[in-house]
Amino acid sequence: MDVLSDAIAAMRTGRPHSSRTARRGPWGLRFPASDGAGFHVVLQGSAWLLRPGAAxxxxxxxxxxxxxxxxxGHGLADHPATPLEDFEPAPDGSWPEPADPGEITADTTLLLCGAYRLDRARAHPLLTELPEVIHIPARIGCHPQLRAAIDLLGSELAEPRPGSHAVVAGLLDTLLVYLMRTWWLSERPEGTGGWAAALRDRAVTAALQAMHGDPARPWTVEELAAEGGLSRAAFARRFAALIGRPPLAYLTWLRMTAAGRLLRETDTPLRSLAARCGYGSEFAFAKAFKREYGMAPGGYRRRTGQGPGQARRSPAPAPGRP
Structure with a gap:
């Protein structure tokens, strides 16, 4: 897997939800704070995004x-002065069915909104470094893949057909990738550091792709430096400066994040899981896991209850910087 795909897979949980709705002024919606992420697309008309404390x-x-x-938490309205009505999702995170808007006229605002459930216990920096609000204005000829995903999603929600339930879920996952790809590759301000700079650095990106592609391999700093065509010392300095941790420390974080996900979502035996995460023995894996999570793998699996046949609960937060 590539870095962006891994970052999303590490956090995505549950099922995303979306709605296509029509509003006529005056109208205003207040969306509560949540552990997830959300998006809004104006298909027709206009709206104002309102954020508490924002200038x-x-x-x-x-x-x-x-x-x-x-x-x-934030609001969406036809005018900044319009009172907001609370938007309340169902307990499972699903969105209520919108009322029949009747005839769509020129003064109708059409909105496409969606929400993703995320596990922030071990959030990847590719997500944590995103700004509070990403605004992608409509520009002719820009971001055709993102626009195509939006068009397909809007069409499925407007006219559900056989298989739409599965199509919508897949399109929402696709849209999340396109939103993040658009930001990191096209919309982020030039000159920013951190992961924005790392993804522009060929040597660091090559090493990241190698680790994400085969995290079980016993990588050395020399081998990762060779992937990027640098000396060991130059690579180690550049990687740590851009990523915020040394190469092998990032590799451990990557392995342990994958291990936590497998423990929550599967009943893979610990010996097999240790091998998949790059550890030669169950003991070495358990030691590394306990150092990262503060508990043994078996205890984590029982506590999070993610094995088949068990009730799904939120995973325990992991100590330390993600």
């Missing part, structure tokens, strides 16, 4: 996309 509201025109990666 200015954000105006959204036709085709504009806004992505809120950190689950902060």
């Amino acid at each position: 200015d509201p954000v105006h959204l025109g036709p085709g504009d996309v806004v992505f809120l990666a950190h689950g902060y």
